[in-house]
Every structure is written in structure tokens, then in C-alpha cells.
Amino acid sequence: MKNPFDTEERIAFRETMRRYVEKELKPYANEWDEAGDFPWRIHEEVGALGFFGFGVSEKYGGLGFDDAFMRAQAGIEFAQCGANGIVAGVSGRSISIGILQKLGSEEIKDKVLTEVVSGRKGSSLAITEPSGGSDVANLKTTAVRDGDDYVLNGSKTFITGAVKGDYFVVGARTGGPGIGGISLFFLEKGTPGFTVTAMEKKMGWWCSDQGNLYFDNCRIPAKHLMGVENKGFLAIMNNFNNERLGLAAQALGMMKVCLDESVAYAKERETFGKPLLQHQVIRHKIADMSAQVDSIEAYINQVCWLMNEGETPVAEICKLKFTASKALEYCASEAMQIWGGAAYMRGNLIERIYREVKIVSIGGGSEEIMRDLAVRQMGL
Template identity: 50%
Template sequence: MSSASPFYTAEHEAFRDTLRSFVAKEIEPFAADWDESGTFPRELYKKAADVGLIPLGYPEQYGGVEADLFYVIIAAQEVARAGVGGLSASLLSHNIGTPPIVKYGSEALKERVVPRILSGEAISALGITEPGGGSDVAALKTTAKRDGDHFIVNGSKTFITSGMRADYYTVAVRTGEAGHKGISLLLIERDTEGFSRTPLDRKTGWWCSDTATLYFDNCRVPVGNLLGEENQGSKMIMNNFNFERIFMAAGCTEFARVCYDEVVDYARQRQTFGKPLIGHQVIRHKLADMHMRIEATQAYLEKLAWQVENGQNPIADVCLLKNQSTLTMEFCAREAVQILGGAGYLRGPKSERIYREVRVNAIGGGAEEIMRDLAARQLGL
């Protein structure tokens, strides 16, 4: 982004430079190999914490670094420059698992848990989706029944990012009546008796992302691990989704830009019919359309971030931004692979990897169809 932007100060740009150097040194040279091997070193969490990436946006009293949403956008986009969505998802899974702990956990719980997460020592995950339903949160079936000083949790969650390696799981459970009114959030720790996990591999993309199904079999979870008030979890989940969608939109927009940058370089070097590929009008038009969509989506993202920073809650537009970003990513990845031709169908180019990761972004964090319907309702349509 240009430093002339009204949204980014010199401090923002200095942070961008720091992260860009970190990604170039510690992530990008290894990212493709990590993706092929299906994992990445746990030590990367500590390195990311030391550079200010993991504690970004959290209270100083727990080891965080206070920051506005524009810092968060920078963080999402600089990590995305490596072109490996699975790494972004898992390395930064705390950004969906930890906010409810910070906002709604007891002081004792926060002091015990949050500093370990923000230092990179522990990993945080979010458990909402179940085998029987995803975007329909109100239909979740995992139960938590009160038994003295504990909740007894039974059920399962699936497609959980950082599901195998996480230490702390922010889990949506049913503590009351059917529908949204009976949902609560519990923090469940990995060594809880009766809690088990199985990995989900053979994914289309996000290969190095740790994805799992979680099983709860009479897990005894202390009442002190309840986040907020009992049966008030639905609103907490919705608020968390808004942040997640802005964060996802930032990453998807940068993945689109990565595709654009890669094929601009390729088109300048590749010779066809006696001239560079970029010398053909049809290719230039494709590139112009990619640039147009990326810049429009980035502008939408930054406008909504400014609104949120100024106390507004543009739910409809956040939903539509999430869709706009995934559609932009899809368009740019498709056009990039097309411009690369046969080279784009072989593993190696970032665009090929991003092309395979389009759908997971269009599904996760709220499917495109759900986003449209929620936005329409918010708009009174």
C-alpha cells in the first residue's frame, strides 16, 4: 500500500517493513516445502510472537501490543505474501480463538492463559463447526450440562484449524434451550480427560494447516472456564465472526495481489509469437481487470476498518466484504493460472497453490450464500 494512504501512519508503515522482512527471511523460503510436508515448525509461533505478530491487537497487561485494525490488516496481508494459506490460517488461529477469552473470560482465566498464547508458547483454536452443521450455529448439538463446579461436555466439532496442536480451544456448546438462546462458550484445555482429536488431511489446499475433528466424551470442564454468561454465547460468536471476516478479507485480498504480481512478472518475461506475453492486448486486459478488483476490494476493506475503528458496526458490509474478497481472490487466481498456462497447472507457482485454496476461504468464516442472506436481512431486503 502507498504511504500516502489516509489510513496508514509512519508507524503502520514501519511495522509493515518489519513484518515484510520477517516473512521474507523466516517464512517465504520454506513455505512451499512446509506445505508439501503438511506441517510447519512449532518454533515459528515463538518467532512470530517475538516480532510482534501474534500479540498484535491484544491488551498490554497480558503481553499484547495495543493496535488498531489497520495494523491487523497489515499483519494478515504481509503473512499472505508467502502465498501459503494454510500457514496463515494455522499460525494466526489465535485471532479467532483468543478474542472471546480476552473479552469474556474471568480475570484469573485470562492471566493464566492469554500470556502463554501471546508469547507463542501456547496455541489457541476456535471450535464452532460440527459434523452435522457449519454456518447454522443455532443448530449446534454439542452439550455442556452443569454438574456442581463443572460442565460435562459431550459432542464433536470438525474442520477445526489448529485442531491437533492447540493447547486451548474456545468451544461453542449448548447449555440451554434450542436455538441461539441456549449457546455458551467454554474454554477447553487439551489435556482434559475425555477430549480427543483426529487429524483431517488429504485436503484440496491448506496442506500445512493443522485441521482436525474434536471429540468430547464426558469432559469435565471447570465452571471457571465459562466465557461470559451462560446461554449468552451466540452474540459473542457473532461479534467474533465480524473480526474474523475482516481478517480473512484482508488475507484474501493480498492473495489476489500475490497472483497479480506473479503473473505480471511472468508475462513480461514469457515470449510468445515474437513478443513478450504482456504485449498481447488480451493479457493486458486480464491484468487490468485483476488490478481493478484488487484495488476496489482493498478500498472497501479499509473503509470498513475505518468505520469499525470509529465505533460503527457495519454488519451487512462486513459480510459483503468477505464475499467481495473471496470472489476477487477467485478471479485473480483463475486468471493467473490461465496466463501461466501449463506452468500454472504444475505445483510451484504461488498462483497454483492459491487457486486450490479459493474454495476454503469462500466456505470458512461464513459461506458465501450465508453471507449474502445475512447481509440482505441486515439491509432490510
């Protein structure tokens, strides 16, 4: 569909991302996914394209501006690379950047932001704990003030980029129960009392790394408290908005691949004496997939417009995320049906997307939590 919000800059950015994905990622995506890893240089290459720079001042190597449309375009193009693990591995490092920019001290920003924004170093956001990820207000890791330090005890799980990560933004309890007792801390790899272990094999996101973090009387300088003590919950919630927009954009990127691959296959493959595309049932599947792609694209545009207007459209972002994850589920399933047995074979592009569907409906806030939050935001 023609995008009414396109500008010369956005088109140029999208085309640059598209060329990069086509030339530098697509040919190697399956190989890297199977290997469970991708070269670190990818971070630096997308860093040079500006991927990490939205909302970050130029002083720290950022773009000096934010644009929700460009953020979304980056996710849509990136997700067409054929291995969402690459997208997750890289994007997982970007979800802590907003907090570093907004709440980091000058010292932290000087030291860390430039390295992370350029892609030379990795930074992860560590909120989820073994006792649960949905109920952030109930997180259990503690940080107790002791002289010039906070002493951290507890653990985190599912943290993207943890194994290769250099820096971490960690949520911990500094006060009483609930949302009013949570703070954010900056933590460096190698800090005594802080260890990381790699997680087991996963359903998807093969070439991204996820890890468990353990804090055993880990001392963090008090100056590494990010923002105001006990006010971390709101910062975590606000930070989710860009992450959720990014996940919806990734869903759309994968949906586009499902549609394009299905059309191409349905033109070539013949059954009962004619191409699949001439069978009415298949034509209807293509029509439905195409309508879903258009709907999610329009929804993303609407949310991006609101965000660029300076609004914080939490309900719309939540509704967008679960609508997009459901639409991806639909498109991946229908693409699989159109391709038949061929797509059941490991490494087939549709098979690779099919295994990435579930994480979009769980990560960054599950479908259930998105619905719950949307309804609460609607005042119900």
C-alpha cells in the same frame, strides 16, 4: 495505490511484516506445505512482531491497543508468503484470542493469554460440528451443569490448530433450542473425556492442522464458563468480524501475488514473436486484476475505518468477505491462464494460490451465508 490511512506506525508495522515474510517464510513455504507442517517457532516469531496482540492488554503481553488497519496489513503481508497453510495455522490460533480477552476470567487470562499471545502455546476456536457449520444457532454439543462442573457431550469438526492445540474455546448448548441456549467454555487439552483426531488430507491449507474434537462426559469446571450462560451466540457472532476481515485481507495478499507474478511472467514470456504483455487480451486481464486489487484494498480500508470509529459494520464486513473471495477466485484463475501450463505444475506459486481459493469462500462464514447476513443487516 497510495493509502490515505497510512501512518508512520502502520507503515513501520507493514514493513516489518513484509521483511519477515520475505526472509523467514517465502524461501521455505513450498517445502513446509509439501511436508504438511511448519515449525512451531513461527508462532513465537510472529507473536514477537505483535500479530496476536491486537486488542489484548499489555498485562497479558498484548499491544494494549487495537487497530483494524494493522490487523488487515498483517493478513495482507502474511498471505504473500506462498503457503496459505502457514497463515491459516497461525491465524487459526488468533481467532479465539478476542474471546479469551473479553470473556475469560482473570485466572484463565493470567494462565493462558500470555502464553498464546507470545505464540508459545496454541488456542483454537471450536464452533463447527459434523452436522453443520453455517447454522451456528443449531449447534448440538451439550453442556449440562452438574455440581461444580459442566458435563460436555458431542463433537466438533474442521477445528484449525486442534491437533497441536493446548487450549480450546468451545461452543455448547446449555439451554433451549436456538440462539438463546448457547454458551462458551474454556477447555484444556488432556481433560478426561476429551479427545482429538487429525482430519484427512485437504484441498489446501496443507501445512495447517485441522482436527475433530470429541467430548464424552467431559467435565469442565463451572468457572470455565466464559461470559454469561446462554449468551454465547452473540459473542461468537461478534468474534467473526475480525476473522472475516482477516480472511478478506488474506485474499487481497494472494491477489497481489497473482497480479505481480502475472506481470513478471507476461514481460518475459514470448508468444507469436512478442512478449505476452504486448497482446491486448493479456493486457486487459492485467488491467482487470489490477482494478480488483485496488477495489478490495479500498473496501478493506473503508471497513477498517468504520471499525476504528467504534462501529460494528456487520453488513459491510460480510459484503467485503464475499467480494474479496470472488475477486481472489478471479485473479487466481486469470493468473493461471496467463502462466499457462507452467502454473499447472505442482509447487508453482500460482498453483499454490489456486488451491487456496475455495477455503476463503467457505471458512469463517461461506459466501452464501455472508450474502444472507448482509441482506438481513440491511433490514430486508
